[in-house]
Amino acid sequence: METDDFSIKRFLKYISEGELKGLKCNKCSNIIAPPRLKCNICGSSEFKWVDLSGKSRLLTYTIIHVPPKKFASESPYAIGIVQLDEGPRLEARITGFDINKHAQILKNGVELVFEPIPSGILSFKPLI
Amino acid sequence: MKVAVVGVGVTKFGKLENKTSRELFAEAVDYALKDADMAPKDIESVYVGNFTADLFEHQGHLAPLMADYAGLRGLPSTRFESACASGAAALRHGILAILSGLYDIVLVGGVEKMTDLPTTEVTDALSIAADNLFEASVGATFPGEYAMIAKAHMDTYGTTREQLASVAVKNHHNGFLNPKAHFQKEIDVEKVLNAPLIAWPLGLYDCSPISDGAAALILAREDVARKYTDTPIHIVASSQASDTVSLFERDSLTSLKAAKIAAKTAYEMAGVSSKQINLAEVHDCFTIAEIIATEDLGFFQPGEGGPAAEQGLTQIDGDIAINPSGGLKAKGHPVGCTGVAQAVEVSIQLRGEAGKRQVSGAEIGLTHNIGGSGATAIIHIFRR
Numbered sequence: 132m133e134t135d136d137f138s139i140k141r142f143l144k145y146i147s148e149g150e151l152k153g154l155k156c157n158k159c160s161n162i163i164a165p166p167r168l169k170c171n172i173c174g175s176s177e178f179k180w181v182d183l184s185g186k187s188r189l190l191t192y193t194i195i196h197v198p199p200k201k202f203a204s205e206s207p208y209a210i211g212i213v214q215l216d217e218g219p220r221l222e223a224r225i226t227g228f229d230i231n232k233h234a235q236i237l238k239n240g241v242e243l244v245f246e247p248i249p250s251g252i253l254s255f256k257p258l259i
Numbered sequence: 260m261k262v263a264v265v266g267v268g269v270t271k272f273g274k275l276e277n278k279t280s281r282e283l284f285a286e287a288v289d290y291a292l293k294d295a296d297m298a299p300k301d302i303e304s305v306y307v308g309n310f311t312a313d314l315f316e317h318q319g320h321l322a323p324l325m326a327d328y329a330g331l332r333g334l335p336s337t338r339f340e341s342a343c344a345s346g347a348a349a350l351r352h353g354i355l356a357i358l359s360g361l362y363d364i365v366l367v368g369g370v371e372k373m374t375d376l377p378t379t380e381v382t383d384a385l386s387i388a389a390d391n392l393f394e395a396s397v398g399a400t401f402p403g404e405y406a407m408i409a410k411a412h413m414d415t416y417g418t419t420r421e422q423l424a425s426v427a428v429k430n431h432h433n434g435f436l437n438p439k440a441h442f443q444k445e446i447d448v449e450k451v452l453n454a455p456l457i458a459w460p461l462g463l464y465d466c467s468p469i470s471d472g473a474a475a476l477i478l479a480r481e482d483v484a485r486k487y488t489d490t491p492i493h494i495v496a497s498s499q500a501s502d503t504v505s506l507f508e509r510d511s512l513t514s515l516k517a518a519k520i521a522a523k524t525a526y527e528m529a530g531v532s533s534k535q536i537n538l539a540e541v542h543d544c545f546t547i548a549e550i551i552a553t554e555d556l557g558f559f560q561p562g563e564g565g566p567a568a569e570q571g572l573t574q575i576d577g578d579i580a581i582n583p584s585g586g587l588k589a590k591g592h593p594v595g596c597t598g599v600a601q602a603v604e605v606s607i608q609l610r611g612e613a614g615k616r617q618v619s620g621a622e623i624g625l626t627h628n629i630g631g632s633g634a635t636a637i638i639h640i641f642r643r
């Protein structure tokens with residue numbers, strides 16, 4: 132894929148390949164994820180892809196007991212909103228912990244890391 | 260604003276197996292025409308709120324179909340889709356059409372036929388109101404988005420599951436007093452807390468039901484309204500705002516910015532403060548949504564909505580009556596109908612015709628209709 136493809140599809144493809152990347156604005160160094168046409172700080176459209184650390188904090192979460200049809204076999208599962216150390220927020224699966232103990236483990240602000248899973252769905256796991 | 264409600268109609272809400280959307284819509288229009296003592300020929304244009312008959316009934320091109328079956332064939336008819344705020348979007352555009360000077364009398368209707376599909380497919384259909392690429396794709400559901408708002412509100416303000424439950428208990432009580440409501444039975448806090456989980460921390464009784472239903476309003480320019488009714492209900496504000504469709508990109512997870520902006524605009528437009536509102540029909544698609552609505556609308560400070568609900572301040576005879584109809588929670592939530600049905604309830608209340616659920620001395624009422632998890636907010640204020 133061309134290096135100047137700053138599309139959402141490219142962003143999602145990186146995730147499905149186990150990589151978490153974001154756009155870095157050439158003008159103001161702002162990190163953008165998911166991609167937008169223009170930098171939300173300075174309005175520039177000049178970017179480069181950079182690796183994101185995957186380190187993040189959990190802002191809120193839920194346990195899905197009644198899932199959409201597509202994910203019927205996976206419930207119950209956790210979904211959370213994470214804030215990456217680099218700034219952007221994302222919604223993702225939270226995996227790699229005992230879901231029966233979610234209230235003890237997924238404390239407010241708990242540290243998470245990006246954790247690729249076989250399905251290619253964006254996923255983070257608690258650092259415990 | 261020079262626009263008044265002169266006729267209202269609403270069908271029974273619930274699982275109405277033998278009725279399709281066009282039959283429900285026609286029934287609501289029939290009630291509204293009778294209420295206004297009007298004939299179809301008096302109507303000049305039609306505005307239809309509907310979320311997704313496309314998925315629920317495999318039916319698009321809804322507005323002319325609804326108009327035709329309601330006896331309004333030939334009129335300009337357009338459907339408005341703004342997820343769960345589709346009804347208020349239709350209402351707002353009906354108002355704008357009269358304000359434009361083009362029409363004197365228009366019909367606004369809302370309809371949703373949801374119960375033909377099994378629950379899992381309804382869940383899928385409703386999830387299109389979320390961001391498909393970044394929310395639905397990871398397995399989020401609509402209850403899941405509000406569950407994350409609830410969890411954030413609990414962490415920030417100490418809001419409890421019991422406080423959420425008190426919203427459901429109150430709305431079931433009000434629904435019990437409303438013959439058109441989907442649910443007409445009282446529940447208690449224990450029942451809410453012991454219900455199966457849908458999306459933790461929200462259980463079954465924290466969620467509005469899957470309902471069929473339709474509602475209709477006839478709007479008239481103020482100077483012709485008195486020809487049809489002695490009790491026109493004046494629309495004194497119509498406001499709308501938007502936000503990111505995805506919850507994770509919002510500035511706040513404990514309030515809906517679009518609702519706060521729309522509320523500020525509406526109060527300015529009407530020249531009233533939140534303290535002057537006697538009753539509000541708010542978008543309680545989930546119990547947490549009602550608590551946040553009462554904060555965003557300025558009835559209570561941020562974090563005070565939960566305790567206020569628990570203390571009974573939002574009951575029909577409380578400081579501010581919230582959802583005297585039973586709300587989405589107990590009256591039912593036929594998605595694209597809801598915004599119109601809220602305006603029907605406020606009109607009935609301001610006329611003093613709400614029977615057992617009447618808010619005594621109601622002069623000013625408000626409707627608060629939200630699309631998705633807060634990307635669309637539409638507020639209307641009404642005066643008797």
Ligand SMILES: [Zn+2]
Pocket residue numbers: 156157158159160161170171172173174175
């Ligand atoms: Zn920039």
